[in-house]
Amino acid sequence: MNKTQPALEVKGLTMDFGGLRALDHIDLEVRQGEIVALIGPNGAGKTTFFNCITGIYEPTKGDMIIHPRGKEPVRLNRLKPNIVTEHGLARTFQNIRLFQKMTVLENVMVARHCRTKSGIAGAIFRTPKTRKEEAEMVEFSYGLLEKVGLAQYVNELAHELPYGAQRRLEIARAMATEPFLLLLDEPAAGMNPKETNELDKLITKLQVEDKLAILLIEHDMKLVMSISNRIYVMDYGSMIAQGTPHEIAENPNVIKAYLGEAFDA
Amino acid sequence: MATQWKPLIEKITSELVKSLLVAAWFMFLTFPLMVIRVHPLERTIEWRWMNMIYVGVGSFFLSFIWRYLMERKDGGNSKEEGDTWQKRVGLRIRSDKRISLSGLIAIGIFIFIFPFIFSSYQTQIMITALMYVMLGLGLNIVVGLAGLLDLGYVAFYAVGAYCYALLNHHFGLSFWMALPLSGALAATFGILLGFPVLRLRGDYLAIVTLGFGEIIRLILENWNEFSFGPSGIAGISRPGFFGMELSLQEHTVYLYFIMIMLVVLTVLVVSRLRNSRIGRAWIALREDEVACQAMGIDKTKTKLTAFALGATWAGLVGCIFAAKTTFINPASFTFMESAMILSIVVLGGMGSIVGVILGAFVLILLPEYLRAFSEYRMLAFGAAMVIIMVFRPQGIITGIRQRYEFHRNTQKGKAR
Ligand SMILES: Nc1ncnc2c1ncn2[C@@H]1O[C@H](COP(=O)(O)OP(=O)(O)OP(=O)(O)O)[C@@H](O)[C@H]1O
Ligand SMILES: [Mg+2]
Numbered sequence: 001m002n003k004t005q006p007a008l009e010v011k012g013l014t015m016d017f018g019g020l021r022a023l024d025h026i027d028l029e030v031r032q033g034e035i036v037a038l039i040g041p042n043g044a045g046k047t048t049f050f051n052c053i054t055g056i057y058e059p060t061k062g063d064m065i066i067h068p069r070g071k072e073p074v075r076l077n078r079l080k081p082n083i084v085t086e087h088g089l090a091r092t093f094q095n096i097r098l099f100q101k102m103t104v105l106e107n108v109m110v111a112r113h114c115r116t117k118s119g120i121a122g123a124i125f126r127t128p129k130t131r132k133e134e135a136e137m138v139e140f141s142y143g144l145l146e147k148v149g150l151a152q153y154v155n156e157l158a159h160e161l162p163y164g165a166q167r168r169l170e171i172a173r174a175m176a177t178e179p180f181l182l183l184l185d186e187p188a189a190g191m192n193p194k195e196t197n198e199l200d201k202l203i204t205k206l207q208v209e210d211k212l213a214i215l216l217i218e219h220d221m222k223l224v225m226s227i228s229n230r231i232y233v234m235d236y237g238s239m240i241a242q243g244t245p246h247e248i249a250e251n252p253n254v255i256k257a258y259l260g261e262a263f264d265a
Numbered sequence: 266m267a268t269q270w271k272p273l274i275e276k277i278t279s280e281l282v283k284s285l286l287v288a289a290w291f292m293f294l295t296f297p298l299m300v301i302r303v304h305p306l307e308r309t310i311e312w313r314w315m316n317m318i319y320v321g322v323g324s325f326f327l328s329f330i331w332r333y334l335m336e337r338k339d340g341g342n343s344k345e346e347g348d349t350w351q352k353r354v355g356l357r358i359r360s361d362k363r364i365s366l367s368g369l370i371a372i373g374i375f376i377f378i379f380p381f382i383f384s385s386y387q388t389q390i391m392i393t394a395l396m397y398v399m400l401g402l403g404l405n406i407v408v409g410l411a412g413l414l415d416l417g418y419v420a421f422y423a424v425g426a427y428c429y430a431l432l433n434h435h436f437g438l439s440f441w442m443a444l445p446l447s448g449a450l451a452a453t454f455g456i457l458l459g460f461p462v463l464r465l466r467g468d469y470l471a472i473v474t475l476g477f478g479e480i481i482r483l484i485l486e487n488w489n490e491f492s493f494g495p496s497g498i499a500g501i502s503r504p505g506f507f508g509m510e511l512s513l514q515e516h517t518v519y520l521y522f523i524m525i526m527l528v529v530l531t532v533l534v535v536s537r538l539r540n541s542r543i544g545r546a547w548i549a550l551r552e553d554e555v556a557c558q559a560m561g562i563d564k565t566k567t568k569l570t571a572f573a574l575g576a577t578w579a580g581l582v583g584c585i586f587a588a589k590t591t592f593i594n595p596a597s598f599t600f601m602e603s604a605m606i607l608s609i610v611v612l613g614g615m616g617s618i619v620g621v622i623l624g625a626f627v628l629i630l631l632p633e634y635l636r637a638f639s640e641y642r643m644l645a646f647g648a649a650m651v652i653i654m655v656f657r658p659q660g661i662i663t664g665i666r667q668r669y670e671f672h673r674n675t676q677k678g679k680a681r
Binding site for chain 2: 054055056080081082085086090091093097098099100101102103105106109110111112113114115116118119120122123124126130133134137138142151154155157173174176177
């Protein structure tokens, strides 16, 4: 894997909600195996950016291209969310969207859907092929739960989990789709310092072991500064800066728009 | 001492006054209905004051007990109690294999000898109840698992019934030939309905499916050349038994066993589907449509399979219905039918197979056995439903998800 190869290229992405321009000609690039942070004040348009890439919103203008490893590049415009996921781009949600009344294991198993095949007939007749696939699915999902440290909760219902564990389950679920690029929307929100620390390690592990490219939105500046290779800063729908953590911390524009209000207090 | 009791006494008096007011209100409300009886022919009015006293006393005690129960429910969060109770019984039954095995055998024997120890009439009622079990389990796929509120389910039931009735009328097709055709045709209709409503959710979906159900009924009512209109189709053949001639009573027993077989088949298929790749996709769709798509599930396909599979069962039962009554007309396929099946699913517990079976028995058998109360039976039935929904809003039984056991070293999962 070449770290200079792009994983995601976004050019001139614009999104209008009626009269409101939530994204204004956004350019962004994530390279293979790189951790990139997207930061900005509340309402800057970060989540909207994720929703456009993952096919939940249809952007007004702009190009979005992903480069799955060892495959042809794919233009994401107008693709349905499930197709985007099939091409290897997975995400988590800012306001946790787990399948509440399913068990922790099932939440992960659901995400294996696009990597498995068995159909209705297979399910009804429990063919050997289906049973094998099902067993593999269980094993794979359990492995992921161990990786994120949720193995003791397998049979619990998702909504019974503590908050921090729910966030980690979101990551495990996204991982089950076997992405090469992972989008995390405020994964540390609501976590205590100890949990945030563990999350830091987990994200680094995903980068090193699974060779994932990761784009994360985060308000916790300590986390952002410690794990990101590069940082993009948004404000009012525009990209106002980009660079290494060091450069961003020094950038007067950023300090004015974003860090200022956080560090003044 | 006396001061200690004071709050309690005050509480009880205030509750008593409340109940008195409720009783007075009920006496007033039921006055024209229960007390006055006009005999138009004799031109006399009968005043039945005793009825008023019954209503007063009855509503006084009922309201008192009602509020007492509600108090207990709010105070001692009986919901949790109920859940642990259910878990305890569930665990006991499962942990002790012998109990469940002997229990199953006992139920099996009872089911087997039922038509021989009870009258033909009782068997008929049981067949109806079993039909509703199947309908409930079918709708449970759409509403309980996939979370798509379908108020026009009866349409697929009608499609199945008319499929057999018309094929039998015109081409003399036998029941066993028509049964799979009815299921397949209903599934096709399920997909046809599915396409236009793919984008709809919740109440919008409910309204459109309701309309679909009515459209099918109106077509059957008005397209005389095709469906024989309101007069319906008579003389539909009963299911054949290897070409033998059966008496009416034998037919009932035969149909009873067909139903038992089909219900067992339904339970088997639905429970397997529920814990399969497709079933999990349905539940994920119900839980969160956006997250479901973002996890790589094709929303369109998943919704359509739910509609199609749900409709299949309605089609099968429709075919059986036509064979059982030997006569069908559009009046059997009104919205009331859809509402009834939906009540079975909601009352029994959405997504739970045992719950739906219990729900069907309660809702179909209760009104039958309440016939003793003659005109009050629908009232008692309504009250029973309200009581169940107040105390168990999640339905009689809540759906349980499959559990897995993992062994540390092998890391292999086993369904338990
Ligand atoms: N579906 C929508 N319809 C209309 N406006 C929207 C919609 N989604 C987002 N917006 C608007 O777009 C702007 C950007 O919102 P967005 O959620 O992307 O911000 P954010 O950067 O993720 O903020 P936060 O840090 O609070 O999560 C906001 O002004 C928001 O009100
Ligand atoms: Mg956001």
